[in-house]
Amino acid sequence: MKTQLVHIGTIGKPHGVRGLVHLHPCVENPKDLEKYGELVDDRGERWTISWQSGKVAALYDSQKKRIDDRNAVEKLTNRKLYIPRNLLPEPEEEEFYFSDLIGLQAKIRHEDQSEELFGTVHIVHDYGAGVSLEIKRDQGENALIPFTKICVPEIDIKSGWLLICPPNEVEVRPSNTKDQS
Template identity: 85%
Template sequence: MKTELVHIGTIGKPHGVRGLVHLHPYVENPKDLEDFGELVDDRGERWTIVWQNSKVAALYDGQKKRVEDRTAVEKLTNRKLFVPRELLPEPEEDEFYFSDLIGLQAKIKRADQSEAVFGTVHIVHDYGAGVSLEIKRDQGENALIPFTKLCVPEIDIKSGWLLVNPPNEVEVRPSNVKDQS
């Protein structure tokens, strides 16, 4: 059985010239990244971290050798860090790991209250202003749905589906109409 990995952080830009990095944790308590011990990146390389302050860390490779210069750290920028799922606690009710949402069937309710397949959750986006789900559709373009209680009112991870209420599309003015203001 393949071990499921969960994305818990990303290596950011270098901090100074001595190999320190800005680290972007995706866990409630950033100290957890250090406490997990060995992390694996998106290229299969293993790392441990030691926080230097609330946003800056020292990196140690799989042989426990510290990355000590800015040039080496620059090559690691944007690497994603993962931990095996079994090391994470079970989420509370109405909490989800993004990896649990990927692959869920997205259903939509029709006017007559019957359900239809809308697509499949393909990607979970989080750029800091709110989470959105990218739904892969069989026909047409993928749909981007805000991950809010209004747009995603029901989720059943165990049964493998979620219900979506896509927001009405914003009307776009034709490009040949000039603004009168």
């Protein structure tokens, strides 16, 4: 089984001329990025970091050599950093790692309590104004569902599904009807 990687930070723009970078953590405590040790980027390269000040860090390659050249770190801008999922603590009740939601089946429960598959969670978006789930549909366009307790009232990660109640702005067509257009 392939190790699941979790996005925990993104390398930003260079800071100064000595190879420091702005680092954008995706974890509650930025200091954790140092504690996890070796991070892997989206190209498979391995890095460790050392916080210098604020959100500015020094990068070290897999040979533990510090990157000390602005031009070298400039080429790393926007690389995502990952760690294996098993290094993270288990989430509390009603908390979820975004990576655990990807791939879950999204179901809709009708008034008669029957359930219908709506699609599969494809991407979790978080642009700062609230999290949304992009649901990949077999037919039709993908749907964006706000990740709120009202729109996603039940989640069962172990069983591989979540229940959605799409807002009125999301068109829901039963799977047994065909597009009349």
